[in-house]
Amino acid sequence: MANSAEAIVFAALKALVPNGDGTFRVYPDVALTGAPRPYITYQAVGGQSPNYLSNNVDLQNARMQLNVWADTRTAATTLMQSVIAALTAPAVKAVTIGAPVSNYEPDTKLYGSREDFSIWFYP
Numbered sequence: 001m002a003n004s005a006e007a008i009v010f011a012a013l014k015a016l017v018p019n020g021d022g023t024f025r026v027y028p029d030v031a032l033t034g035a036p037r038p039y040i041t042y043q044a045v046g047g048q049s050p051n052y053l054s055n056n057v058d059l060q061n062a063r064m065q066l067n068v069w070a071d072t073r074t075a076a077t078t079l080m081q082s083v084i085a086a087l088t089a090p091a092v093k094a095v096t097i098g099a100p101v102s103n104y105e106p107d108t109k110l111y112g113s114r115e116d117f118s119i120w121f122y123p
Helices: 005-016 073-088
Strands: 026-028 039-044 060-070 095-105 110-121
Touching: 005 026, 005 039, 005 060, 005 073, 005 110, 060 073, 060 095, 073 095, 073 110
Parallel strands: 026 039
Antiparallel strands: 039 060, 060 110, 095 110
């Protein structure tokens, strides 16, 4: 199976939010309705495009946006710090783009934190 930024993110973060039944609260784009909290969502939001004359791009880049959602600001901030540590660790070597942005969703009463990461990988 080809490597992808999504697979790298999922593998690095799943241990942060286990359900206890072999599944994890890490979701592409949006969480399942009624997902237990806290949880993490991710999506590719661009990246750098290396251009090679041979049109053979072995090394690729993805800008991945990570969101964490929790019942309290403290829980969201703590989980985001764990996400940063997991993605910037030597196994992934992601680079943060800016600093985390806090969020509050009044409809769901959830506290969030968002951070973008640059991840280089070989597909």
